[in-house]
Amino acid sequence: MKRNLITVITAAVLVVIFALLLFTFQVRQSEVAVVTTFGKITGPTREPGLHLRWPWPIQEVYHFDQRIQNFEDNFSENFTADNITLLVSVYVGWKISDAPEFLNSFKDGSIAAAQNQLQGMLTSAKSAVVGSNTLSAFVNADPAQLKFDQIQNDIEQKVRDELQTNNYGIQIEFLGIKKLGLPDSVTEAVFTRMKSERNILISQAQNEGQAEATKIKANADRQASITLSDAHAQAIRIEGEGEAEAAKTLPTFQENPELSVFLLRIKALQQSLNQKSVVMFDQHTPPFDLFEGLPTNTPSH
Amino acid sequence: MSDEHEHPHPAPTPGPAAPAPETPEDAGSQALAEALQSSFAIVKFVMVALVVVFLASGLFQVKPQEQAVILRFGKPVGTGEKALLGPGLHWSFPYPIDEVVRIPITEIQSVTSTIGWYYMTPEEMVAYKATGAVPAASATLNPAIDGYVISADRNIVHVSATIKYKVNDPIRYVFDFVSASNLVQNAVNNAVLYTAAHLGVDDILYSDITGFRDAVEQRVARLADDERLGISVQIGTGYVDTKPPRQLRAIFDQVTDARQNRIKALDDAHTYEFQTTNSADAQAAAIVYEAISAKSNYVASVQADANAFTNLLVNYQKNPGLFKQRELVRAMGQALTNANFKAYLPTSANGEPVELRLMLNREPPGPKTGD
Numbered sequence: 173m174k175r176n177l178i179t180v181i182t183a184a185v186l187v188v189i190f191a192l193l194l195f196t197f198q199v200r201q202s203e204v205a206v207v208t209t210f211g212k213i214t215g216p217t218r219e220p221g222l223h224l225r226w227p228w229p230i231q232e233v234y235h236f237d238q239r240i241q242n243f244e245d246n247f248s249e250n251f252t253a254d255n256i257t258l259l260v261s262v263y264v265g266w267k268i269s270d271a272p273e274f275l276n277s278f279k280d281g282s283i284a285a286a287q288n289q290l291q292g293m294l295t296s297a298k299s300a301v302v303g304s305n306t307l308s309a310f311v312n313a314d315p316a317q318l319k320f321d322q323i324q325n326d327i328e329q330k331v332r333d334e335l336q337t338n339n340y341g342i343q344i345e346f347l348g349i350k351k352l353g354l355p356d357s358v359t360e361a362v363f364t365r366m367k368s369e370r371n372i373l374i375s376q377a378q379n380e381g382q383a384e385a386t387k388i389k390a391n392a393d394r395q396a397s398i399t400l401s402d403a404h405a406q407a408i409r410i411e412g413e414g415e416a417e418a419a420k421t422l423p424t425f426q427e428n429p430e431l432s433v434f435l436l437r438i439k440a441l442q443q444s445l446n447q448k449s450v451v452m453f454d455q456h457t458p459p460f461d462l463f464e465g466l467p468t469n470t471p472s473h
Numbered sequence: 474m475s476d477e478h479e480h481p482h483p484a485p486t487p488g489p490a491a492p493a494p495e496t497p498e499d500a501g502s503q504a505l506a507e508a509l510q511s512s513f514a515i516v517k518f519v520m521v522a523l524v525v526v527f528l529a530s531g532l533f534q535v536k537p538q539e540q541a542v543i544l545r546f547g548k549p550v551g552t553g554e555k556a557l558l559g560p561g562l563h564w565s566f567p568y569p570i571d572e573v574v575r576i577p578i579t580e581i582q583s584v585t586s587t588i589g590w591y592y593m594t595p596e597e598m599v600a601y602k603a604t605g606a607v608p609a610a611s612a613t614l615n616p617a618i619d620g621y622v623i624s625a626d627r628n629i630v631h632v633s634a635t636i637k638y639k640v641n642d643p644i645r646y647v648f649d650f651v652s653a654s655n656l657v658q659n660a661v662n663n664a665v666l667y668t669a670a671h672l673g674v675d676d677i678l679y680s681d682i683t684g685f686r687d688a689v690e691q692r693v694a695r696l697a698d699d700e701r702l703g704i705s706v707q708i709g710t711g712y713v714d715t716k717p718p719r720q721l722r723a724i725f726d727q728v729t730d731a732r733q734n735r736i737k738a739l740d741d742a743h744t745y746e747f748q749t750t751n752s753a754d755a756q757a758a759a760i761v762y763e764a765i766s767a768k769s770n771y772v773a774s775v776q777a778d779a780n781a782f783t784n785l786l787v788n789y790q791k792n793p794g795l796f797k798q799r800e801l802v803r804a805m806g807q808a809l810t811n812a813n814f815k816a817y818l819p820t821s822a823n824g825e826p827v828e829l830r831l832m833l834n835r836e837p838p839g840p841k842t843g844d
Contacts, residue, residue, distance in 0.1 A: 198546045198547040198569070199547050199548075200544060200547035200572075201542075201544050201547055201548060201549050201648055202648040202649065203547070220544075220547045220548040220549075221546055221547060221548045222546035222547070237651065239648065239649055239650050239651045240649055240650045240651065240656075241651050242650070242651060242652050242655045242656050242659065244659065247616060247617065259616050263656075263659040263662075263663075265650075265656060265700060307627070310623070310670060311623050311624065311625050311627060311669075311670040311671070312625055312670065312671060313625035313626070313671055313672070313673060314671075315671060318625075318670060318671050320666075320667050320670055320671075321667075345700065346699065346700045348659060348660070348663040348696065349663055349666055349667075350588060350659055350662050350663060350666075351588040351620065351662065351666070352622070352623055352666055353616035353621075354614075354616065354623075354629075355616065356613045356614070356615055356616065357613065359613045359614040359616075359629060360612055360613045362627070362628070362629050363612075363613075363629070363718065363720050363721055365627075366628050366629070366674075366718075366721055367721060367724055369628075370721070370724040370725060370727070370728050371724070373728050373731070374724075374727055374728050374731045377728065377731035377732050377734070377735045378731055378734070378735065380735060381731075381734060381735030381736075381738040381739060382738060384735075384738075384739055384742070385738040385739055385741065385742035386742075388739070388742035388743060388745070388746050389742050389745050389746065389749075391746070392742075392745060392746035392747075392749040392750055393749060395746075395749070395750050395753070396749045396750055396752070396753030397753070399750070399753040399754055399756075399757045400753055400756055400757055400760070402757065403756070403757030403758070403760040403761050404760060406760075406761050406764065407760050407761060407763065407764030408764075410761070410764040410765055410767075410768050411764055411767065411768060413768060414767070414768030414769075414771045414772050415771075417768075417772045418771060418772055418775035418776075421775050421776060421778070421779035424779040424782055424783060425779065425782055427782075427783075427786060428786055428789065428790075430793075431782070431785065431786060431789050431793075432782060434797060434800070435778075435782065435785070435800075438800055438801065438804045441804050441805075441808060442804050442807060442808060445808035445809075445811060445812055446808075446811055448813055449808075449811070449812040449813070449814075450812065450813075450814040450815075450816075451808070451809055451812040451814070451815045451816070452815075452816045452817075452818055452829075453815075453816075453817060453818070454817075454818050454819050454820050455817075455819040455820065456820075457805070460817060463817070463819060
């Protein structure tokens with residue numbers, strides 16, 4: 173009896189497991205599922221959790237990733253409004269927004285097929301938007317003229333409009349430019365231009381360096397001479413002040429002009445005969461006028 | 474004989490093996506039953522062991538730098554923050570009931586742009602990182618494999634940017650994106666393009682590399698916000714590498730040299746300026762001080778003269794003639810003492826002029842040498 177019970181329980185568990193496998197399915201978080209009965213979509217879109225189903229071939233379950241997909245499109249050649257060839261590649265965050273519609277639009281709900289469709293839309297959207305902008309809208313030192321974000325938004329809007337008209341069950345979350353490029357041959361032309369720009373910069377740096385250095389030196393010299401002449405002027409002014417101050421003593425000398433002139437002459441005499449002088453004098457010069465009247469060694473005739 | 478001794482009682486009672494020949498079918502089924510019984514015991518044991526292993530397999534560990542979410546039949550257990558399991562030992566029902574999704578969070582992740590650099594093989598990449606060795610270049614860049622950015626002044630520049638980020642909304646990061654890290658990378662690519670698009674080539678290469686890095690990080694942070702990637706960019710921790718095209722390396726180096734020379738010439742000029750103005754200032758100060766001291770000397774001497782004059786005036790007024798004579802003689806005496814050549818030439822007694830010839834040397838003749 174006991175043995176039978178175990179057997180029955182085991183069998184029951186196995187049957188339950190088998191039945192669960194056949195008659196239920198799981199929808200994982202971040203997925204939804206669509207159930208088809210004999211190839212026709214039936215019932216609502218299944219949210220994450222455990223769900224019942226009829227086994228194959230009555231019902232089939234299609235799982236759809238609800239997460240945002242990262243799609244990087246191919247480089248495509250476009251012409252800007254100023255007729256420059258510009259290669260543009262974008263990245264798109266998109267997701268399945270309407271699973272039944274998505275399943276209807278793409279065989280077996282293939283992500284690859286959907287991205288193929290997106291690639292086509294992106295290529296034409298890029299071509300249209302790049303064609304209505306000049307290269308200076310893509311690269312510009314002036315933030316007011318740089319329309320980088322505007323261009324991204326325009327491409328995104330174009331694809332959204334297209335998705336609005338043809339419902340593929342896809343929704344775009346965001347779009348950004350991934351890469352810009354120039355055709356192979358154009359890079360060579362750019363290099364040539366860059367080279368000549370560099371040459372200009374080299375001679376500019378050389379000439380400007382010399383010119384500026386000369387200017388700085390000349391300025392320094394000028395500054396120095398101004399400083400010196402200012403100093404001389406100041407010295408002269410100081411000298412004048414001295415004279416003025418000295419002149420205050422004039423009334424003293426005016427008490428007896430004769431004496432003061434006499435004293436000045438004495439002083440001049442003393443100063444001029446200060447050193448290394450040759451003095452010749454006769455008997456009229458004081459104090460040698462003492463010799464006057466003395467017999468001299470005059471040659472006798 | 475020995476045999477007989479060994480069988481003292483010739484089969485009065487049947488031995489253990491004796492009934493076997495009597496009931497052969499019973500023996501077989503019994504052996505089978507025994508075998509079944511023992512193998513059933515093994516099966517039971519294995520089943521119990523399997524159940525234990527099955528239940529134990531639900532144990533899992535969450536490491537310090539990660540969090541985990543249990544999906545039961547595909548649906549998270551708990552909602553929002555409650556769904557996140559912290560570090561430690563946890564238990565879930567084994568597959569297929571539960572599934573454990575691990576989410577790295579505290580770890581800082583880094584991502585590098587892919588679009589701004591020319592093509593390098595992995596070996597060349599290693600060599601470049603180690604020594605800065607640059608592989609040989611063809612004359613042009615192939616847009617399919619070589620990356621570059623276009624600067625605001627339409628120059629081609631190579632840029633590589635690495636930024637660091639942390640996942641701050643793990644549920645969003647893991648469950649809402651097929652590959653969030655790829656989207657972060659594309660945000661970096663976009664930021665590199667965008668930043669280069671409004672800077673001149675010289676800013677990108679030389680003058681504003683930190684500014685470039687900051688701008689890229691700001692842009693990635695903004696895009697991550699707009700796209701709600703669930704990350705926070707670690708501002709200020711990334712790095713960028715910028716290089717002119719290999720094809721133009723020599724001429725870019727020449728520009729750098731010319732600029733260095735220019736800086737040196739300016740430095741020299743400034744040194745000259747400093748020296749010249751300083752020495753002029755010193756001279757000027759000397760001139761002014763000299764004038765000041767000359768002035769005070771002059772004033773003092775005039776003052777002294779005036780004082781002397783006042784004193785002398787008293788004496789002078791007593792006898793002007795005598796005073797004059799005395800002063801004159803004293804002055805002459807002093808002057809003649811200082812003079813190094815003196816000649817007394819009295820006029821002749823009869824009043825005729827005396828003829829005198831002089832040879833004047835500017836400098837007094839030096840001492841004679843030789844004879």
